[in-house]
Amino acid sequence: MSFQKLDELGRTLEALEHAISILGADEATHMAVGGGDKRAEAMSHLAGLYHTQATAPEIGDWIADTREESLSEDQRLALGEFEQNYISATCLPTEFVQRRTAATMRSEQLWRELRAKGDWDSFLPALEGVVALVREEAQLRADALDLAPYDALMEQYDPGNRTAELDLVFDDLKTFLKDFVPEAVAAQERRLSVRPRKPLNAPYPIEKQRELGLAAMRGVGFDFTHGSLAVSHHPFCGGVPTDVRMTTRYRTDEFLSSLMGVLHETGHALYEQGLPKEWSHWPLGKARGMGIHESQSLFVEMQLARSSEFWEWALPLVHLHLGEDAIPGWDIPDILNEVNHVERGYIRVDADEVTYPLHVILRYELEQDLVSGKLEASQIPEAWDAKMTEYLGISTINDPKDGPMQDVHWPSGAFGYFPSYTLGAMIAAQQWRALEQSLPDIREDVRRGDFARVNQWRAEQIWSQGSRWSTPDLITRATGEPLNADFFKAHLRQRYLG
Template sequence: MSWQKLDDLSNSLEAFEHALSILGADEATNMPAGGGEKRAEAMSALAAQHHELATAPAIAEWIETAENADLADDQRIGLAEFKRRYVNATCLPSDFVRRQTTATMQSEQLWRTLRPSGDWAQFAPALEKVVALAREEAGLRSDVTGLAPYDALMEQFDPGNRVAELNPVFSALKSFLKEFLPEALAAQNERLAKRPLKDFNGPYSIEKQRALGLSAMQGIGFDFNHGRLDVSHHPFCGGVPTDVRMTTRYRTDEFLTALMGVLHETGHALYEQGLPRENAHWPHNKARGMGAHESQSLFVEMQMARSPEFWQWALPLVHEHMGADAIAGWDVEDVLARVNYVERGLIRVDADEITYPLHVILRFELEQELISGALKVSDIPEAWNAKMTEYLGLETLKDPANGPMQDVHWPAGLFGYFPSYTLGAMMAAQQWAAMEKAIPDVGSQISRGDFEAINGWRRDNIWSQGSRWTTPELLTRATGEPLNPDYFTTHLKKRYLG
């Protein structure tokens, strides 16, 4: 029976994915430096076998036969998602994949070497090859899926999102943020004139910071029977739903960066741990995509963990694990002034909640022009500088390292990824508004450390839904309406002008 063959295949694919995920997480956390070469060989061999299994020609026939069989509703939904992934996995010829892999590896390695000096002239030729191949990929995917070229790239990260729907949303958000940022900065300056930022009273031991992070994770619902916290150069959440691997990084001069990183990654982890366990090997029971995943991390980090109610609960945890004198004289308002501090900056990953979307929109707009051919790689620094000047009042023309060379995404050939970051922020705000209607006393629940109802709402509306729906459908079903940027802008006004 074709359905049984697909079920067996899904089990085999999940086994490879499990092994690759755990090996990858271990590589970033515990693997000794000398293990790198053999680890790369092992993971490459497993990835090749996984790809061979996932793209076997016989699968197309199994799918077609199963589509004509008498299936239950859940099976039909699973089959549709399996087919979507199969089509997207098989639409690129092997020769193209080899050429693209070589070009992106060379580009990324060169980027790592040249980024510190910001040598755009030497880097540009390698990026030109990557962009040319990205255009070719977009065309190949478009031919098979029937999607517009850039939509076909976004489909790899957020199924269902389309430029035609996102452009108006991002345009409205951009217009709002350009006007709102000066207002927020003025309001912040007014507050700081009356109540200056408190200084940290470090150093803060890593052991105490870790204890604080573990306590916060446990408090908001992380299941340590199915996950753990480690240290890595860059925080991430990996592993598999039954064995989630989370990381953070620590500084000893302050502790909020590590703690907020832990909370962000815990948002990702709760999503993974909350996915359906029954038939977990089928793709419709896995996480939906990057935007949905980011919405869960930002739901925790931005919507919840930067609120006064959260810190009414969390500040005693700081005193318990870090010591009463760790931030002597600080109260909730002092912590909020730190975690919600706004400033214009060149670097996306360091940006605050207000300016971050402008960094993403800049890249989203340039990506569309690069894929369409309207923008040449040689003209990126000028185009980047023009938008950075317009959106944030900062110049980068003489500083490519902190301009178009700051991210690894383009050197690595990841086009269509950036929109997910800001989509996640908007989705989180919209989910929060819907949840507040369902749980009117959510603020008081948070202030006493009760996260059961909040996690229950997310489990019912997001986590348990896996990949049964496209990203837009998932949001609409959870909140009752399509993506609406007004929820995000209302949230910003309340928090920063409040």
């Protein structure tokens, strides 16, 4: 049976994925500095083996033969997802992949060197080369997938999403936020005039912060028999579902950024730990794209961990692990003042949940224009500044470091990824509303620190589904309707104006 051949291939690919993922996580956390060259050589070799196995010509015949076999519903869905992955892996010629890899690596290296100086002029030629390659890639993918070029790029990150639908959703959200941001800032100023922000009682020893993070992870459902927490330069969730490697970073002058980072990554980890184990060696058993993955991390970080109910449970944990004098005189409104502070800023990764979507929509709009040829790389600073001025009321025209040079995505050629961030926030809000409709008293569970029913609902609706459905179909199945910005807008109104 050809299905059996694909199944055996899947186990081989899963074994290679496992090794690559664990080696990558170890490199970021425990590898000695001198091990870098050999580690890169080993991972490159394994990646080559993976690509060779995943793109073998006979796989196309196996897929065609399997279509003629008698398949269960799950097997049929698994075959469809496998075929899409195969097309995606084989639609780029080896010669193109080599050119793109060399150009993006050089571009990224230049970006690291020149960003701190804000030297846009020296960086521009490399970026122009990347944009030309991205346009070429977009067309190759579009031809193979029968999609519009930018849709074909997005398909790598969120299968099923299309600009025709996203443009409507993002335009609606953008219009709302341009008016809402000033309202939220004004409401915050009124609150702070009555209850000012309180100082933190630093320092906070790293070991005590670690114990607090572990307690929070355990509380929200992380399975420590299948995962661990380490330290890295930038927090991430890696590894494999049976051995999730989560990381955070610490500052001794405050503890909330590390704790929120831990909770964010725990949201990713819970998704990985909850994926369907019987399909782990098939694409069907993998997470359904970056938008859904971000929705799971933001569900924990934003919907749960920045709510007053969550802090009724978590504040005693802070006192237990950091000491009663860790935040003297603070109560829940003081914590909420900190974790929900709104401020217009230049940097996307530092933005709050109110202003963050405008940073993403700006990039989404510019990416489409760059891919279509409507915008050239040389015109980015002016176009970026015009949108920053319109959306957030701040100018970046003489500040490329904190403007169009701030992200690694474009230097590395990752076009089509940015929409996933704001999609995740919107999907998380929509999921919370659906959960609350299903379990009207769920906030009482959160108040007690009982996340069993929360996680059971998410497991049934999202985690156990793997990649059975496209991103839009999964949202509709889980929440009862297609993606709708109204749920995210209602969430923001309740949190920041209520």
